[in-house]
Amino acid sequence: MATLLHRLGRWCARHPWRVIVAWAALLALTVTGMLTLAKPLSNEFSIPGSRFEAVLETLQEEIPEAAGTTGTIAFRSDQPFTPEQEEAVADAVERWNDLPDVTATDPFEAQAQVDSSQEQLAEGRQQLEEGRAELEQGEADLESGRQELADGRAQLEEGEQQLADSRTQLEEGRAQLDAGQAELDAQAQQLDAAAAQLDAQLQELEAGVAAGLVPPAQAEQARAEIAAGQAQIEDGRQQLAAGQAQLDASRAELDAGAAELAAGEAQLEESRTQLEAAEEQIAEGEQELADGRAELEQGEADLAAGQRLADLTQGFRLVTEDRTVAMTQLSVQDAGGLIPPETTEAIQAVGGDLADAGVTVTYSKEITDDLSTLLGPGEVIGLVVAALVLLVMLGSVLAAGLPLLMALVGVGVGLTGAVALSQWVDMQSITPALALMLGLAVGIDYSLFLINRHRQQLRHRMPVRESIALAVGTSGNAVTFAGLTVIIALAALTLTGIPFLGTMGLVAAATVAIAVLVAITLTPALLALLGPRVLPRKARASLAAGDDHETHEQDVREADTHRGWAAVVQRRPWLAVLGVVAVVAALGYPTSQLRLGLPDGSSEPAGSSAYLTYDTVREAFGAGTNGPIVAVAELGTPVGEGETALLEAQADIAEELAAVEGVVRVLPAGVSDDRDVLAFQVVPEGGPAEASTEALVDRLSGAVDRIGQDHGASIGLTGQTVANIDVSGQLADALPLYLLVVVGLSLVLLLLVFRSVVIPLLATGGFLLSIVAAFGAVVAVYQLGHLSPVFDVHEPGPILSFLPILLIGILFGLAMDYQVFLVSSMREERVHGRDARTAVVTGFNHSARVVTAAAIIMISVFAGFVWAHLAMVRPIGLGLAVGVLVDAFLVRMTLTPAVMSLLGEKAWWLPRWLDRILPDVDVEGARLERALGRTGDDTPSAGGHDSAPGSQEEDEPELSPSR
Structure with a gap:
């Protein structure tokens, strides 16, 4: 690797403008992509499947x-x-x-409706009472009508019976009259026959008298008898006439009775018609009463359901x-x-x-939320501090500006490229902020290590291009491996299974990778253009005058095993170890109180519109109004037709939700079109980030299963607080695997770099101390409220739920950076023949100054984000700043020299079998220097510098591959 990087550095030094143009073109391409493809970033933290x-x-x-x-x-x-x-x-x-x-x-219109709801319920209750009274009166009237109808029906039946009796009597009378008439007619016929017979007897008598056949006396007697018979017949006729007159009178009476009967039948038919009409009216009245009763029952049900919901929303304003x-x-x-x-x-x-x-x-x-800019005043101050540190260390404006420029180019390409990818990849607002934070920090540091090595070599009169190539082959090798540890730690965030966290890690890892590429390509190109001007004017003058006194004093000072912080630590290693542990314990004690969550309005700056809104709503309407829990009930079957069925279904579930301890009120929030899904807003007592609300979610989680079973529904919860708990739970589940992979790969990488079993373990153990201190500081400031005025924390709350895993990943990578930079110098000294204890001090002295500057720069950059305009970035900035501070100055620069001094040669122990199979990555570039004919104690034999950045170097040796 060292040989490859040496060749890359030499090529970049020979062709600086090609490299610069390539990076400028890449930056232009990514900026164009950002301007044309970028989509708005999100604050929604999504976990598919949660x-x-x-x-x-x-x-x-x-x-x-x-x-x-x-x-x-x-x-x-x-x-x-x-x-x-x-x-x-x-x-x-x-x-x-x-x-x-x-x-x-419109809040005023909505409030008016809420205020009038009780009045409307009271009016509805009054209308129901009036309707009930009317219904009862109608029932009484109907009952009276039923009684009258029954009486009329009885009278009608009695009249019908009387008419029937009269009709029977009339028929009987008529029959008797007919019989009497027949008898009279028969008697009349008998009288007529008797009269005719008497007339015939009289004629015969007269004829007999005339004929003299009948004696007069006999004739007189016969005439007397005939006259007596005729008289009897006449009496009979008179009796018949009297009987006929009596029959006629009776018939007249019967006819009058028949007429009266007909009139009674007509009257009875009219009464029957009236009764039928009354029956219809009563039937209509009964139907109206039934409808009224049903309407009254419906009104009572509506009123009861409305009252139930009104009771649930009591106090809502x-x-x-x-x-x-x-x-x-x-x-x-x-x-x-x-x-x-x-x-x-x-x-x-x-x-x-x-x-x-x-x-x-x-x-x-x-x-x-304004995500249009990533750099705020705090971040700019951090960069200014970094620039001052660079200026003090490097003593030249050009040299000091170079690492800043490299970092800006790296984050420029990385961030604009990432934002351009937002067209296809969903990104959260914190994603570019994290990439910016890391890109600036490592970009400055990585370039600084190369520039520092190059400047040291120039002070030893090494030619510019040869020095650039050697710096890339040695320090660039360390930078590459250090960057690789950071990239591994960040890219491994994809193992959590949480897309937004994986995206965050990949974007940050890509930005760090670009920072490494910028350091080993663009930095050599610009160093070639700067030539000797990378040194301060005084140093250039001394070299031109042939005065190496200052450089010699620095070499002597670095080689002095009795001077420097490492020498002090080595004299009292146990005191140093105990001191580091005590300081970490003091910083880390709040870690046990860590409580996770997602930011809400309470975490925003005190004078911001977001915080004022949160505080106003909390004071005026209750803290829970700022973050209601959403309950969604999927019913087995759609709610029945009608408003009452819907109100009752809502009230049935809402009442049981409201009965859970900690719920202030439950508000219906919506109904699906097919009426089989109901949504509710469950307003808690506390705000979305409060512990009481998290406890309420736990209680609700158990209650919704029972409530769902009672009502044949499946009820789920969502909302910010539920998301907090789900995100935290999934992160906790993913953390062991993440640590296993990151620590495992990094241990392997450190094993390759240092060819020691102990040092990687020491690096990991020291990292745990840094994590404890970082967590303790974050919890103390942002959760417990210590030093709140200093850090502008006006309202302490839970820590960002994904901060632990993010902090662990980033700090692990950065911790390994300083381990590589610091311990590789110690190993370089040991490779060059120093004993283990001496190598610790001399290696430390060689690298301490640049590591200190790099740590201060990184701390400054991270600390600048402690006052970032994006509130959720602030605890990350503080955690990283404290973590780097503890890791660099306590763990790497105090604890590590102390433990390595105690272990001596054992610190470099590696089993022989493992030594044989491990490749030699030559991270410190010792074999490269030997191939070039240089050692750590040698100074270049050639004096002066290259004549020009573009001159050819004919004398550079060809290097063979490593090992």
């Missing part, structure tokens, strides 16, 4: 209006809102609703009772976790007009 993600997908599919990216807008007024102010807010809400995919609610604060939640559909910048600008522009009406408007972080 509980909250699966529920959120269901919500997006079934009730998309309830699954948009939601931001909160708070309205304040010094005095109760005037009608004009309310109208101005309503107009603003209307204008927000006119924006594409934006939905907002969008406008405070003193009417000085109002809030609305604004939802943007298909925002992917981040509202597009043009939308946020339009939202804030509309809200800005409310200032003229005397209304103060603030917005939550979802609306105010």
Whole structure:
């Protein structure tokens, strides 16, 4: 590797402009890609397959209006809102609703509806009571009508019976009359026959008298007898006439009875018709009563369901009772976790007009997140400090500016290329910030190591191009292996199975890889162009005058085993070890109290709109309003038809959710089109990042299974707090595998670099101390609130859920960097013949100055992010700054020399069988130097420098491959 890098350095030194043009073209290409392909970054932390993600997908599919990216807008007024102010807010809400995919609610109108709901319920209850009274009166009237109908029916039946009896009597009378008439007619016929017979007897008598056949006396007697018979017949006729008269009178009576019977039948038929009409009226009345009863029951059910939901939402407000604060939640559909910048600008522009009406408007972080710039004042200050350190160390503006330029080129290519890839890869807002942080830190350090080696060689009068090539072959080799450890640690974040974390790691790893490439290609090219000007003017003058006194003094000082920090440590190694452990213990004690979460509005800067909105909502409407838990119930069958069935289904589930300890209220949040999915907002007592809310999620997680079984539904939870718990749990599960892979690969890499079993183990053990100290500092500041004013932490809270695994990965890589840079110098001294204890001091003296500067620079860069405008980056910056501080100055520069001094030659122990199979990577470049005819104690035999950056070097030896 050293030989290959030596050739690469020599080629870059010979063709500097080709290298510069190539990097400039690459930067132009990535910038163009960023400008044309970049998409807005997201603050949504997605974990496919997780509980909250699966529920959120269901919500997006079934009730998309309830699954948009939601931001909160708070309205304040010094005095109760005037009608004009309310109208101005309503107009603003209307204008927000006119924006594409934006939905907002007028808080005053919504509050009026909430306030009137109880009145409406009371009115409904009064109407039901009135309806019940009317129904009871109708039932009484109907019962009276039924009684009258029954009486009429009885009278009708009695009349019908009387008519039937009369009809029978009439028929019997008529029959008797007919019989009497027949008898009279028969008697009349008998009388007529008797009269005719008497007439015949009389004629015969007269004829006999006339004929003298009958004596007069006999004739007289016969005439008397005939007259008596005729008299009897006449009496009979008179009796018949009287009987006929009596029959006629009876018949007249019968006819009158028949007429009366007919009139009774007509009257009876009329009564029957009236009864039938009354029966119809009663039937209609019964139907009306049944309908009224059903309507009353439905009204009672509606009222009961409405009352149940009203009880659940008791205390819910969008406008405070003193009417000085109002809030609305604004939802943007298909925002992917981040509202597009043009939308946020339009939202804030509309809200800005409310200032003229005397209304103060603030917005939550979802609306105010500004990811258009990655560098803020804090980051710039960090770079300024780094520049000052470089200037002090290198003594030349050109030399000091070179590492900064290299770092900027590296992060420029890395970040613009990554942002261009956002067209196809979803990225979070923290992804480029992390890459920027690491890219700047390692980019400066890696170039600094090469420049420092090159300057040392120039002071020993090595030609410029030869020095550049050797610096790349030696320090560049160490830089490559150091960068490889960082890349491994970052790329291994993909093993967590969490896409956003894997993307974050790959982008940062790619940026570090580019920083390494910039260091070993562009840095040599620019060094070739600078020539001797990379040295301070005084050093160039001394070399030109042939005065090597300063360089000689520095060599003597570095070779002195009684001077320097390592010599002090070596004299009292156990004290150094105990001191390091004590300091780490003091810094790391808060680590046991670590609590993880995702940032909310409370973590934003105190005067920011996001924090003011969060605080306003918390004070006016309750902390839980800032982050409700979303419960989504998938029913086995769709809810029945009608509003009441829906209200009852919502109330059934909501009441049981509300009964869970810690729930303030439950609000229905939406219904799917086919009415088989219901959404609810569960408002907790605490804010989304509070421990009480996490405990509530745990209780709800157990309760929803039981509630779902009771109602034949499957209920899931989502929301920010649920995401916190799921992300933290999955990260905890992924951490062991991640550590195994990262530590395992890095141990193998360090085994190759140092050819020692002990040193890689020592490096890993020291790393654990650095991690404890870093975690302790982060927890103390951001969770426990220590030194809050210094770090602008106005409201302590949980630590970013993925910070531990991120911090472990990054610090492990950086710790191995300093291990490589520092211990490789000790190994170089040992390879050049020093004994183990001497090599520790001399190697330390050779590298301590540049390692110290590099550590200060890295700490400065990371510390600059402690006050970054992106709040979630701040704890990462502090953790990395403290971690590097402890790792570089306590672990690598104090603990490591102490332990290696105690171990002596045992520190370099390697089994022979392992020594035979391990390839020699020659990280310190010793074999390269031997191939070039140089050793660590030699100075170049040739004096002066190259005549020009572009001159040919005919005298460079051809190198054979390593080993």
